[in-house]
Amino acid sequence: MPRCWPKQVSGDEKKSSLLEKITRQTFRASEIVNNLLNFSRTSATEFGQIDINKIIVDTLALLEHQFKTGAQGWQDDLAADLPPIHATPVSYSRSS
16 A cells, blocks of 8 residues: 555555555556557557456446445456457557
């Protein structure tokens, strides 16, 4: 847990878990911004193999708290044998 979080949160597993997710998604958002900056600076488009299930799991992790506190929900039933998609990191980041 980062040093900037108050000590009283360390005893609360629910808050600690939520803050950990916020931290991960903050780093993910930073990565998306960096990818956008790098994309705008380059002339060649770099495609690669992207795991669509990872994109879905990362996106659902960001929304998990809203699903738990609201009326809506989701079922984590992803197909394990999906082939990777051919995309740029920027194009998949935009969709998540």
